[in-house]
Amino acid sequence: MSLPGLLPDLEVLRKDFPILSRTLAGGQPLIYLDSANTSQKPQVVIDTMVDHLERHNANISRAMHQLGAESTAAFEEARDKIAAFVHAPSRDEVIFTKNASEALNLVANTLAWAGPHRVGEGDEVLITEMEHHSNIVPWQLLTERTGATLRWFGLTDDGRLDLSNIDDLITERTKVVSLTWVSNMLGTINPVEEIARRAHEVGAIVVVDASQAVPQLPVDVAELAGSGVDFVAFTGHKCVGPTGIGVLWGRAEVLDALPPFLGGGEMIETVTMERSTYAGIPHKFEAGTPPIVEAVGLGAAVEYLGHIGMDRIHAHEQAITAYALEGLQTVPGLTVLGPLDAADRGGAISFEIDGVHPHDVATVLDTRGIAVRAGHHCAKPAHARFGVQSSTRMSSYLYTAPAEVDALVEGLHYTRDYFKVG
Amino acid sequence: MSNELDSLYQEIILDHYKNPHHQGLREPYEAEVHHVNPTCGDEVTLRVHLADAGDGVTRVGDVSYDAIGCSISQAATSVMADLVIGKPVDEALAVQDTFLTLMQGKGSVEPDEDVLEDGIAFAGVAKFPARVKCALLPWMAWKDATLSVVEPVETEEKS
Numbered sequence: 194m195s196l197p198g199l200l201p202d203l204e205v206l207r208k209d210f211p212i213l214s215r216t217l218a219g220g221q222p223l224i225y226l227d228s229a230n231t232s233q234k235p236q237v238v239i240d241t242m243v244d245h246l247e248r249h250n251a252n253i254s255r256a257m258h259q260l261g262a263e264s265t266a267a268f269e270e271a272r273d274k275i276a277a278f279v280h281a282p283s284r285d286e287v288i289f290t291k292n293a294s295e296a297l298n299l300v301a302n303t304l305a306w307a308g309p310h311r312v313g314e315g316d317e318v319l320i321t322e323m324e325h326h327s328n329i330v331p332w333q334l335l336t337e338r339t340g341a342t343l344r345w346f347g348l349t350d351d352g353r354l355d356l357s358n359i360d361d362l363i364t365e366r367t368k369v370v371s372l373t374w375v376s377n378m379l380g381t382i383n384p385v386e387e388i389a390r391r392a393h394e395v396g397a398i399v400v401v402d403a404s405q406a407v408p409q410l411p412v413d414v415a416e417l418a419g420s421g422v423d424f425v426a427f428t429g430h431k432c433v434g435p436t437g438i439g440v441l442w443g444r445a446e447v448l449d450a451l452p453p454f455l456g457g458g459e460m461i462e463t464v465t466m467e468r469s470t471y472a473g474i475p476h477k478f479e480a481g482t483p484p485i486v487e488a489v490g491l492g493a494a495v496e497y498l499g500h501i502g503m504d505r506i507h508a509h510e511q512a513i514t515a516y517a518l519e520g521l522q523t524v525p526g527l528t529v530l531g532p533l534d535a536a537d538r539g540g541a542i543s544f545e546i547d548g549v550h551p552h553d554v555a556t557v558l559d560t561r562g563i564a565v566r567a568g569h570h571c572a573k574p575a576h577a578r579f580g581v582q583s584s585t586r587m588s589s590y591l592y593t594a595p596a597e598v599d600a601l602v603e604g605l606h607y608t609r610d611y612f613k614v615g
Numbered sequence: 616m617s618n619e620l621d622s623l624y625q626e627i628i629l630d631h632y633k634n635p636h637h638q639g640l641r642e643p644y645e646a647e648v649h650h651v652n653p654t655c656g657d658e659v660t661l662r663v664h665l666a667d668a669g670d671g672v673t674r675v676g677d678v679s680y681d682a683i684g685c686s687i688s689q690a691a692t693s694v695m696a697d698l699v700i701g702k703p704v705d706e707a708l709a710v711q712d713t714f715l716t717l718m719q720g721k722g723s724v725e726p727d728e729d730v731l732e733d734g735i736a737f738a739g740v741a742k743f744p745a746r747v748k749c750a751l752l753p754w755m756a757w758k759d760a761t762l763s764v765v766e767p768v769e770t771e772e773k774s
Contacts, residue, residue, distance in 0.1 A: 552685035568654065
């Protein structure tokens, strides 16, 4: 089957991902539709990491030997690759963290501590009801500690941000606006630049959780910065990289103004018993031995995505998503949570089926080799907004084939039959 | 694949799921707990009423609940209520322990129908690691609620 926008030679591309050719219990092929949870890894990422461990392993920036130099070069090259991938004006604006949560916590913590952007009593932090818990809890902690107030953009019934009260929400009191670019549950793509411009007018710091955006959309942080975005956080494992590595991109001026996050090795300039002075960015925010091989793996991952082209990956995701939305509509009693137009959404589609609980859906699908996610997807407020406790979520990626969507739809019909619904 | 599913979704489980026993929150009760499975969001609010019928034995007088979740957690709540209501607390706690052992046995524990009655239908769940917590949710809630009533009394007696 060929759909407009689908990546050409999909069968060849799928061979880049060794796990896609494994079989599950009973000899069934794997149908992996849980990429918003974590993506699978191409051979080049696996090989790059193995090669680093086999040939170049040493600690970085401290080892005065050849391996140390090689390892440091590989680590810093990874930073260059990521800076190029997201179009960062400066490589020093790319901070390695362990994941998106740590990146968001870095910002939410240091904003409470010191500097010209410090959040205090009477200030307001604005987030949205469709955030992942990792972009909710750090701000709850920040506002609880500082006496600031946490405010929320609500959602419309079709799963978009409700911007009707934006003038009430973004005011002179707003110090931080933090929002997801692409919802991990509803799939909605949010107008981050429009919101950033409004936030910038009142001098608020704008943080974008790009965990689901970076894997799917062309990202240009320089352009985002032009609209007033100060930080972009994402994680490596959702964009064909390994776990244990995330990225915080921040505008140099704001990063410079923030106090250090974690203290330790590598983040200092000098240390005496009285006081320490700190390294410049990015090292100021990278205390301790970093996840070196993971960073190197992520460098290979974004290079791989860059070779295919993010425009083409985005088109593929939209083609698969449109095809999936169409197929899901054929299942009686199935309700999609979020926008129904593929053009406005990412590749995560959450849905409910009348009379069958998501866990039971996932278990039945699992026995057919189909991996989906069931639960609240770390977005409990968004589920509560739609009056549901949990949902089933399919999520595609650049390696997803239309036949896999067919298998899902067939599996859902089977699930309804199995539970004698309808 | 259907056999594998059938071992999980026994008729007894589906029956309890569709027609749960002892559902709803009732008075009187000595303890109420709210347990959540944080990974999937299943929730149960559960009340325990303990009573002494005059024979000096504390029994489980009632278990009432309001639960949302999957077929396994809902059926487990219903089966559990059937099993423990009317039993002396010590005996009910022993049943809880037997059920826990079954669930943690990865499918290698032979269920004892004399003790677990309808609960033996959950033997297949032990082979689905992702679903074990679903089956244990109400049992953990009930144990928590029951011990919160029983243990303070014991502490007082000791002191």
